Amino acid sequence: MSTVAEFSIEHHQFLNEDNELSPSAPPFAKDFTQLIGLYGIMVLTRLFDGKAVNMQRVGKMGTFPSSYGQEAVFAAIGHCMTADDVLCPYYRDYAAMLQRGVKMSEILNYWGGDERGSNYQAGIEDFPLCVPIATQCLHATGVAFAFKHRSEPRVSLATLGDGATSKGDFYEALNLAGDWQLPTVFVVNNNQWAISVPRSIQTGAETLAQKGIAAGMPVVQVDGNDIIAMVHVLNEAMERARSGKGPTLIEAVTFRLCDHTTADDAKRYIPQDEYDEAKLKEPILRLRNYLHSNGQWDENKEKALLDKCKSDVESSVQEYLATPLQAASDLFDYLYEELPESLSEQRQEALEFAQTQGAAHE
């Protein structure tokens, strides 16, 4: 018998929940301008999230998945991507999307039942939010192939949850990315819960990161509540992809401190003690304590930030609520570049029906 291959999984954490910074932390740990910027995005995301959930409760928003407690993962992603890169998100990526220029009112429109919410005005080529689990991983490989094919130094990045790592599309995407050495990065937000199914019974694998090893790519596990570690591993992965050295799988360990969506009640299945313990590790509190203890943050700054974020969220909500309905013809006009002749009759029918309905309301 001989051993033909051996593997190990590294775990990165620089700033722990007790506000202790590891001596091996990268210089970025002392770049307070950047860290304060990231803190601002995370706080904005949390307020936005909370507002969206509240709007759903009062009937002004459709089903909404919050990213509460997982903001650092996506704040780091948005921070480490360049405008030319392409994000293939799943559906808790707000902190990344906001940094990429997606407007809060666009996200609200998407979950508020309006397709125009994915017609981002920021000029980015990002995919819209992706509901069918893990399918976005394959889009990221196709996008990355296009970059490589054209010799463009761009990177695609797909995000997914822990449940998604059980899906075929995830494995197929990893396999292709490893095989073709594509410039792509996969980030698993391992928030421990796929709706009600805990990580412990999702897979027999010790880590989710190791799933990338079989596909022939570097993998790493990271404390997803430690923004410093997140930025560090992402920068390495993005640089590796951009310089032609292929894909990376990152497993970011977090905890879903929220319901799966507003249609879910996590109290039915998440044990209270487990939740309470996880809450002590959450990323915003951790970064605030760190900034405080380094003399970079105080209550005045906190209040000013909260006021600014609340005001931004509020104006986005107003913009969303003031969005006029689409025309009935919009059902038809984006199906194909040109409407097939066979659909013109149905389009006319929809328009005429809409007019009668409109008249009835008036």
Place this chain on the structure above:
Amino acid sequence: MSEITLIEAVDQALAYELANDEDVVLMGEDIGKNGGVFRATEGLSERFPGRVLDTPLAESMIAGAAVGMAAQGLKPVAEIQFMGFIYSAVDQIICHAARLRNRTRGRLTCPLVIRAPFGGGIHAPEHHSESTEALFAHIPGLRVVIPSSPARAYGLLLAAIRDPDPVIFLEPKRIYRMVKQNVPDSGKALPLDQCFILREGSDITLVTWGAMVHETLRVANQLADQGIEAEVIDVATVKPLDMQTILQSIQKTGRCVIIHEAARHCGVGAEIAANLAEKALTSLFAPVQRVTGYDTIMPYFKMEKHYMPSEARIRRAVMDVMEYA
């Protein structure tokens, strides 16, 4: 100029478009050095290095990666080796390819083609002979195109690649090498979303597509000996459907038989018949008849000729319709 088969016409169209549009990329299983299991990509990986991609064996991956490429402005032409293996790619086709333009309000588009050989009659193993075009014809945002001759394979495939939206291009493999035609490599596309009238006639309209076009034409020619002039329509694009051409023909003939190899229930023939019931009832002299595969599982090859519409079954349906009082 020599005459070529349908499969050679596919190869010729792919080569033409690879040479003339640098955004075109072919991908699929065994399409590189091997030239595809049916040789649709024969010689192309040598002529166009880096653009004819042997992929890992994973159909959802082929479709999903093609969506990503297409969103970036490439024009991927993906081969699914047999239609029986396309089902693991259906999630990507329905949930993403068909919807990308609509769900981004035109910000991202999906100009891809998925080619797949389909249909029975070549004594193939299980899962290699079904005709399930109706699955895709049901999906808004897709085009479903089926050629029935070398010339139409060439012209329609060029049109499919140039189309800015996703096209499912189903190749009737029973006729891959059945007929030869002179197909000039002119780069000239044929129109999508249009039926082709292959034979004019005033007594009855025979509506069909794919390999069944050939049985139908033979029956039509035999009927002429009996003084019955059948109009034969090759639907070619089964989604979206060009009902205008079919309706105009029915207004002339008043009689219609629809012939397809796929199972009858919710087949594309049902949609055509429903349209005729809605829009041509007063033009019809007889009930519309369908000659189709049965609503059974496609049998293994020893019994496949009992499943597939034959000339005899078509002739009997035509005579029933002609004799209807």
